[in-house]
Amino acid sequence: MAANLFGLSRRRWRATITAYLFLGPALLLLGTFTFYPVAFGTALSLFDYDVISPPRFVGLEHFRQLWEDRFLWIALANSTKFLLVVPVLQALSIGLAVAVNVPLRGIRWFRAAYYLPVVTSMVVVGLMWRWLLEQDGVVNYALRTAGLLDRPIAWLGHPDLALFAVMFVTLWKGLGYYMVIYLAGLQAISPEYEEAAITDGASRWQVFRWVTLPLLRPSILLASTISAIAALKVFEEVYVMTGGGPMFRTYTMFFYIFDKGFQQLDLGYAAALAVVLAVLVMALSAANFLVFRQGGWSYY
Amino acid sequence: MARYAGLGALALFTTFPLLWLLSIALRTTGGVFGFPPQLLPWPASLGNFITVWQTMPLPRFFLNTIVLAGAAVALNLVLCSLAAYPLARMEFPGRRVVFALLLSTLMLPGHVGLIVNFVTLLRLRLIDTYPGVLLPGAVSVFGIFLLRQAFLTVPREMEDAARMDGASEWTIWWRVMLPVISPALGVLALFEFVAVWNSFLWPLIVLKTPDKYPLAVGLLYLSGLFAHNTRAVAAGAVMMTVPIIAVFLFTQRFFMRGLTVGAIR
Numbered sequence A: 001m002a003a004n005l006f007g008l009s010r011r012r013w014r015a016t017i018t019a020y021l022f023l024g025p026a027l028l029l030l031g032t033f034t035f036y037p038v039a040f041g042t043a044l045s046l047f048d049y050d051v052i053s054p055p056r057f058v059g060l061e062h063f064r065q066l067w068e069d070r071f072l073w074i075a076l077a078n079s080t081k082f083l084l085v086v087p088v089l090q091a092l093s094i095g096l097a098v099a100v101n102v103p104l105r106g107i108r109w110f111r112a113a114y115y116l117p118v119v120t121s122m123v124v125v126g127l128m129w130r131w132l133l134e135q136d137g138v139v140n141y142a143l144r145t146a147g148l149l150d151r152p153i154a155w156l157g158h159p160d161l162a163l164f165a166v167m168f169v170t171l172w173k174g175l176g177y178y179m180v181i182y183l184a185g186l187q188a189i190s191p192e193y194e195e196a197a198i199t200d201g202a203s204r205w206q207v208f209r210w211v212t213l214p215l216l217r218p219s220i221l222l223a224s225t226i227s228a229i230a231a232l233k234v235f236e237e238v239y240v241m242t243g244g245g246p247m248f249r250t251y252t253m254f255f256y257i258f259d260k261g262f263q264q265l266d267l268g269y270a271a272a273l274a275v276v277l278a279v280l281v282m283a284l285s286a287a288n289f290l291v292f293r294q295g296g297w298s299y300y
Numbered sequence B: 001m002a003r004y005a006g007l008g009a010l011a012l013f014t015t016f017p018l019l020w021l022l023s024i025a026l027r028t029t030g031g032v033f034g035f036p037p038q039l040l041p042w043p044a045s046l047g048n049f050i051t052v053w054q055t056m057p058l059p060r061f062f063l064n065t066i067v068l069a070g071a072a073v074a075l076n077l078v079l080c081s082l083a084a085y086p087l088a089r090m091e092f093p094g095r096r097v098v099f100a101l102l103l104s105t106l107m108l109p110g111h112v113g114l115i116v117n118f119v120t121l122l123r124l125r126l127i128d129t130y131p132g133v134l135l136p137g138a139v140s141v142f143g144i145f146l147l148r149q150a151f152l153t154v155p156r157e158m159e160d161a162a163r164m165d166g167a168s169e170w171t172i173w174w175r176v177m178l179p180v181i182s183p184a185l186g187v188l189a190l191f192e193f194v195a196v197w198n199s200f201l202w203p204l205i206v207l208k209t210p211d212k213y214p215l216a217v218g219l220l221y222l223s224g225l226f227a228h229n230t231r232a233v234a235a236g237a238v239m240m241t242v243p244i245i246a247v248f249l250f251t252q253r254f255f256m257r258g259l260t261v262g263a264i265r
Helices: A010-044 A061-068 A070-082 A085-100 A107-119 A122-132 A138-145 A162-188 A191-199 A204-215 A217-232 A236-241 A253-263 A267-292 B002-026 B047-055 B058-089 B095-105 B110-123 B130-137 B141-152 B156-164 B169-180 B182-198 B201-206 B215-225 B230-261
Strands: none
Touching: A010 A267, A010 B058, A010 B095, A010 B110, A010 B130, A010 B141, A010 B169, A061 A267, A070 A162, A070 A217, A070 A253, A070 A267, A085 A107, A085 A162, A085 A204, A085 A217, A085 B002, A107 A162, A107 B002, A107 B230, A122 A162, A122 A236, A122 B002, A122 B215, A122 B230, A162 A217, A162 A236, A162 B002, A191 A204, A204 A217, A217 A267, A236 A253, A253 A267, A253 B110, A267 B110, B002 B047, B002 B230, B047 B058, B047 B230, B058 B095, B058 B130, B058 B141, B058 B169, B058 B182, B058 B215, B058 B230, B095 B141, B110 B130, B110 B201, B130 B201, B141 B182, B156 B169, B169 B182, B182 B215, B182 B230, B201 B215, B215 B230
């Protein structure tokens, strides 16, 4: 090899080649299964493709159909409603993190107990809650015994309640995950700030509201973005618990993509749906990134 | 004391459904229904576990899951530690670009690649195969960042000493670096194991033969086939969950730390 080819010495060349040999397998796989889909996914949305016959170019036809697609609007409405889980989940997780951020004996085991739903498979969680939420299941029994309910309700079969029942399960499973994020955030806050506020005569609530909460902002942004993206893409709990029903009341964007793509094998149309979802998700991520650039981007 | 009562009530909220599942699995009669619900499994027996193990293809699903999880962990450990090493310890043209590309994947909506990846696997004739299940997740960007962080903390002197002895980059990576970052490798292995053990959507899409199903997909399949025998399905669900809870309880400390490092995943 000629010396100083492209301004790099022989030694630098060797080092560069070695570096890329190390990176090669990872870049190849990420290129194929992470970067390529971004480009080709958009292209695929311009074709009709059903696996059996070769792809047929249809231009923007799918997007025109989308506009008139009743199910798209149903799915979009349900996915948007699902975002309601985000603020509730964040508020409760912050509360939980504050509650376990104390040097109590055995606190480690309480944290573990709150984290158990996170490591449990969504299939197990879904089956379990499907049984608990049955008309003659435990949840109805508990609510009736407590006098909160007159008649038992089939939560997952009720058109107006099914989506909220699924959201409740998402909440139950997610609490521990976000608790850990907030706990890390709380522990990164220097105790001096809170002590100073206490010396100035602030009440516990005031300390939390005006000192702790503002300092927790980076964690809140991070966690709520993760949570919002997860909510827009909700699938597994829906698939296991309601299958999109009753009467399409839990039919979410991702469920629609799955249905079109893998059950009806209408891959081009599913790709167009995926583009719509991607735009929504990226809008959320971009908003997050803009805020994070101002000092919160230190998670690595 | 009041504090413990509050924390205990919360713990009951998060663990009751799991305990109740266990109670159904241990029961010999009755199902999930009935007013008032029978909370304690009495008379209790392990009969359902034996039934589910012998009459349903559960042993098969366990084996499949262990194979898949083992392969996924091995692939990630090797590929992520290979990729993370030059990013942490070497200077080369394009390093910043590669780094930015990797960072950008954290903002890409991951699941959107699902459709295209399915088409890619069709073309590669990998549908209904384990390589098809494994390849798209064989390198996690989270893993690369986690290990890069670990490589960064290794003192220069260790590397220099090896280099003086004439060791190549590969030898340094394998003999000097990997042993030092083994705690980080452990965290990655743990996360990957739990993720694959519980993974559901992608195997559901790729695998067409029930014999190849991992536990998560298999259990749902069984719950449809054996809808009349909830106790047996509950026993299967308990068997799927116990190993993962055991792993979690023994490695709790690692777990919580790893999560906060890679919360962006």
